[in-house]
Amino acid sequence: MILMAGPSKGTGIATRDAYGEVLAELGSENPDIVVLDADLSTSTKTAVFGKKFPDRFFDMGIAEQNMIGVAAGMSFAGKIPFASSFAMFATGRPWEQVRNIVCHNQANVKIVATHAGITVGEDGASHQALEDIAIMRAIPKMRVIHPADGPSTKKIIRAVASDVGPVYVRLSRPKFPVIYDDSYEFKMGKGTVLLDGKDCAIIAVGYEVAEALKAAETLKAEGIDVAVIDMACIKPLDDARVESMARKCGAIVTAEEHNILGGLGGAVAECTGSKYPVPVVRVGTKDTFGESGDIPSLLEKYGLTSRHIAEAVKAAIKMKK
Amino acid sequence: MAAYALTSDKQLLADKCLLHRRHIVKMVHCASSGHMGGSLSAVELATTLYYSFLKGDPANPKWDGRDYVVWSKGHASPLAYSILADLGYFPKAELATFRKLGTRLQGHVDRLKVPGIDASTGPLGQGISIALGMALATRLDKTPNHVWAITGDGEHQEGQMWEAIMAAGFHKTDNLTVILDYNKKQLSGPVENIVDIAPIADKYRAFNWNVIEINGHDIVQIIDAYKKALAFKGKPTVVIADTIKGKGVPIFEQEISGFHGAPPCDADYEKAMAGLGPAKWPDFF
């Protein structure tokens, strides 16, 4: 396991780049795969597929609601559609289309959105989706996956391509530290234990997995022994793992680049609440919109760094009975 | 409350256009992000609107006698900010803070942060609905405020645009004018290669709108079109303005998407600024 520095322009792999690459590979392997985008293919990286398979690539223009409906129709006629845009416009704008056309029909549509979360940076609040996990998670039949790095993104996209049914994969704009090598395996409904520990379990998704690992290191130096779990699959949630961690550690911290309401933190709190109640301290944006700025400053201002996670761990441990 | 003074001095307007073009390129270069192409194409359209037609009061941006502007293409924020700074809505030096942490000048225009902005936008396709709401409300109040919406061609692909266009045609809101910056390009390239919106004038006519077609870089034609839009009774007006994305900087004009959303490299920046040449006033930052 290699662990690199925080997101910057120079290091790591953007999950959207990994998506573009693996989608083009899948295109050669499976002729049923079709890709739709809404005038953002150079940003979502579906353009890589579009260049290689122009006949199976559809730029639907700036019209996300229509794109989702068309993707569902294609799936009913036997295709495997991937539909992409920014997270804001792939989940927010067409929410009712996703609920009723895709999920209620159990259409085999893969919604893969990029530019999720605060790490959108300079584009600002209107483009920073901090509610998408919550609104996708609330729909029956929808699965929600948020990969932590480039290599796991590739495995996850491969897994959802061969799986049947609606799924939302949440990807990001900047380069992320590389956490996994090619031995990573994805299983729907399962988390990955990156570090075992006994004092507190940090359950994280996306970029926050890297921050959680950093937090674990600093905490270790202070004599606090934490577990770190990459819960890439937020729905269906790995209930068994959450429960066993609650039993073992007696305290949980969640970390996500998303509102603390309704996302990973919400899911974990719902699970512990009914299975084995323990303190759950949620690291995420505090029910607020984001703003324009550079990524490191935004992570600091919105409380998403390893330091914030470490503080949350200490708070959670203090709350143990 | 007093509205700021208007002008129809064509040379002055042209000089202001050059100043705003310089600021647009400078702001995006300075922020290392932002949208130049679709700001540059709308410079004459927006400059003429703000300096020759709009009723507004920088000392009291919420003055209820003002005309409303909805920047439906909210990514053209550099242009909006340059104009509002020049008109005195906020300090000129603030342009240097565009897109930086803590700034009021967000990547996409925000009505809660920037004096002179009437609607927060950025997510495309929503501006005509907002403008229609303003137009219906001011009509209810029998006040003379006019509502303007500045739109892009690509965003006309959104379904909500046509819901709003249909509703405005039905409601005959002649106090609403849509400016269509018809620069033929969107983010990924030419509109005609993605999902073409042509014949756009016929579409608006079929939705019961008054249609005026002009060259969107010709100030005389723009003034004439806005006058006609204000005078027209019984239907909303759309001014379909033929424009060039990236206008004023040849390397931007030639790029496939009209230099949509990327910052210029230092060399392109120097070239662009040299090509534009100095404005009548020094740059604000």
Ligand SMILES: Cc1ncc(C[n+]2csc(CCOP(=O)(O)OP(=O)(O)O)c2C)c(N)n1
């Ligand atoms: C709903 C939505 N989808 C996608 C985007 C991303 N986006 C920003 S600008 C743009 C292209 C806009 O094209 P157009 O309306 O023609 O504007 P212009 O070319 O004049 O800049 C896109 C797709 C967005 N802002 N909103």
